Amino acid sequence: MNPIAMLAESWRAIIANRMRSFLTMLGMIIGVAAVVLMLAVGQGAQSAIDETISAMGSNLFIVLSGATTSGGQRMGLGTAPTLKMADAAAIADLPNIEAAAPVQPGTATTVYAGNNWSTSITGVTPDYLRVRNWSMATGFAFTDADVRGAARVALLGKTVVDNLFGDENPIGKTIRIKQSPFTVVGVLESKGQSLDGRDQDDVVIVPVTTAQRKLFGSQFPGSVKFIMVQATSAEAMPAVEKEMNVLLRARHRIADDADADFTVRNLSAMAEASASATRIMSYVLGAIASISLIVGGIGIMNIMLVSVTERTREIGIRIAIGARHRDILLQFLLEAITISLIGCLIGVGLGVGGAWAVQKLAGFPVLVTPDIVLLAFSVAAGVGIFFGFYPARRAALMNPIDALRYQ
Amino acid sequence: MNQVISVNQLGKDYATAAGTFVALKSVSLTIAQGEFVAIMGPSGSGKSTFMNLLGCLDYPTRGSYALDGVGVATLSSDALAALRNRVIGFVFQGFNLLPRLNARENVALPMLYKGASSAERARRADEMLVKVGLAGLGDRRPNQLSGGQQQRVAIARALCNAPRLILADEPTGNLDSHTSDEVMNLFTELNNTGITIVLVTHEPDIARYAKRLVRFKDGEMIYDGDPAGGLI
Numbered sequence: 001m002n003p004i005a006m007l008a009e010s011w012r013a014i015i016a017n018r019m020r021s022f023l024t025m026l027g028m029i030i031g032v033a034a035v036v037l038m039l040a041v042g043q044g045a046q047s048a049i050d051e052t053i054s055a056m057g058s059n060l061f062i063v064l065s066g067a068t069t070s071g072g073q074r075m076g077l078g079t080a081p082t083l084k085m086a087d088a089a090a091i092a093d094l095p096n097i098e099a100a101a102p103v104q105p106g107t108a109t110t111v112y113a114g115n116n117w118s119t120s121i122t123g124v125t126p127d128y129l130r131v132r133n134w135s136m137a138t139g140f141a142f143t144d145a146d147v148r149g150a151a152r153v154a155l156l157g158k159t160v161v162d163n164l165f166g167d168e169n170p171i172g173k174t175i176r177i178k179q180s181p182f183t184v185v186g187v188l189e190s191k192g193q194s195l196d197g198r199d200q201d202d203v204v205i206v207p208v209t210t211a212q213r214k215l216f217g218s219q220f221p222g223s224v225k226f227i228m229v230q231a232t233s234a235e236a237m238p239a240v241e242k243e244m245n246v247l248l249r250a251r252h253r254i255a256d257d258a259d260a261d262f263t264v265r266n267l268s269a270m271a272e273a274s275a276s277a278t279r280i281m282s283y284v285l286g287a288i289a290s291i292s293l294i295v296g297g298i299g300i301m302n303i304m305l306v307s308v309t310e311r312t313r314e315i316g317i318r319i320a321i322g323a324r325h326r327d328i329l330l331q332f333l334l335e336a337i338t339i340s341l342i343g344c345l346i347g348v349g350l351g352v353g354g355a356w357a358v359q360k361l362a363g364f365p366v367l368v369t370p371d372i373v374l375l376a377f378s379v380a381a382g383v384g385i386f387f388g389f390y391p392a393r394r395a396a397l398m399n400p401i402d403a404l405r406y407q
Numbered sequence: 408m409n410q411v412i413s414v415n416q417l418g419k420d421y422a423t424a425a426g427t428f429v430a431l432k433s434v435s436l437t438i439a440q441g442e443f444v445a446i447m448g449p450s451g452s453g454k455s456t457f458m459n460l461l462g463c464l465d466y467p468t469r470g471s472y473a474l475d476g477v478g479v480a481t482l483s484s485d486a487l488a489a490l491r492n493r494v495i496g497f498v499f500q501g502f503n504l505l506p507r508l509n510a511r512e513n514v515a516l517p518m519l520y521k522g523a524s525s526a527e528r529a530r531r532a533d534e535m536l537v538k539v540g541l542a543g544l545g546d547r548r549p550n551q552l553s554g555g556q557q558q559r560v561a562i563a564r565a566l567c568n569a570p571r572l573i574l575a576d577e578p579t580g581n582l583d584s585h586t587s588d589e590v591m592n593l594f595t596e597l598n599n600t601g602i603t604i605v606l607v608t609h610e611p612d613i614a615r616y617a618k619r620l621v622r623f624k625d626g627e628m629i630y631d632g633d634p635a636g637g638l639i
Contacts, residue, residue, distance in 0.1 A: 321520065
């Protein structure tokens, strides 16, 4: 019996019981739509996190200076001026270090023409941009020479540009930060939100020396709030963390049993943790949705069993006039698979449409990849075969004499 | 003469809760090409069991059976299906048409399992419908046909693979006497073209159409010969 003729036979049986076939399909439709939607939401969240992580930069440490105690009140990390520019240089000389960038941040009001905007001012070396994987949208970054000369040059984040300049081109213009004039030499590429929801584009970047001497003057010249360190690889990170601790304790002359006056944090590990939390969430969503797929499959099995019983006489006739076991098996199996594949097709359509609606209405990031669709299809085909096989086998193994006598 | 059916000491037992039930004791019989045989007997006489064995729908407990020269005892169920498909045409008391298929599709059904193309199936099915006197009714469903017409569709279905043997199990059991005569005349016509016909009936009037009568009682063959002699 040729496959097309067999498919036609199965299709006829599906059509003969439209309502029942549709209700059976509905189980698959809902299951597949739920799986596609849930996986799309999971993948959307995943890719949003991945984007944020790659915007942050990879294999990152942050070395924070220690806390001061003022009038019995401990002030928190970064308040004591324990980290020096020289510490950053020493870290950069360690093995497996891509770059070490000293950072001196502060906040100030920037002014251009009639506009003013309070923002964070970050004093860095050019290495900072490399570590953060940050490139320029227009203009150029400042150089090591600018750092040595404490030049009054600034790189603006997109948010600052929007607020101070509007549509005007800021390159070459002079803005005032704390009354001092700075020349805008570049505009930073937009990075969007950080993992904790901060606007990373609301920033002005200046040479670290300029920040130390001309903006946020301190009684401890040469000190920095923190140092961003990038390791050459993820594998090297544990060793790098250990070596930095040893190096800084030696440089700061800290006894073995005393508390350190700095803290090393592995930023990438934290980011990885939130990425894997998202991954787990998307697996859980998918797993819950696939339960409905299994319920849909059981629905198919249920209806196929009813159908086989109802059509006992038909099966007897077919066997008597020459159908082999495999002809009967295939006929009923094809029926189950056809129902589940059509259900799957509609389900994928609904799932993709639902994902689109979620994105439009709820503003959730969703991502429908070919993988998801392929997965839904193969699972649905698998469910059709798995749950269709038992009823089909039951039909194929019927005794024709009893089947013909069945009323 | 060419033997279509050759049965030697054929027997069938059924296991029941009360023990073994001997449905058919030991029957030996040959039916040649072109014969028209009526089988009669009260219920429980073993005639249905015998028909099922002849139709290769059941395996015998003992004895041997050759259909169209092929010993069936050792054949797999798939090989039996192919043999039934090629050699036998079945006609049942209850017509046994598939209600959701039209007459043409019902007739074409056995050709489906032979692997014929859909064009070939439709062409041959229409040919068979003409042969049984139902030209132009191919698109009707069974419930749009009278009992006699339904049985003609069933006969057309039995004919479509050009079988050497037609096995009919009380083919007129659900028909009135006038329609029964029409169907029996059709069987006679087919027999005249050389097709072997074996039919089970309990009506002497129907058995008279046959050229040979076989009677069963209590699992044994008690008469084999001229219909006139066995119908007293």
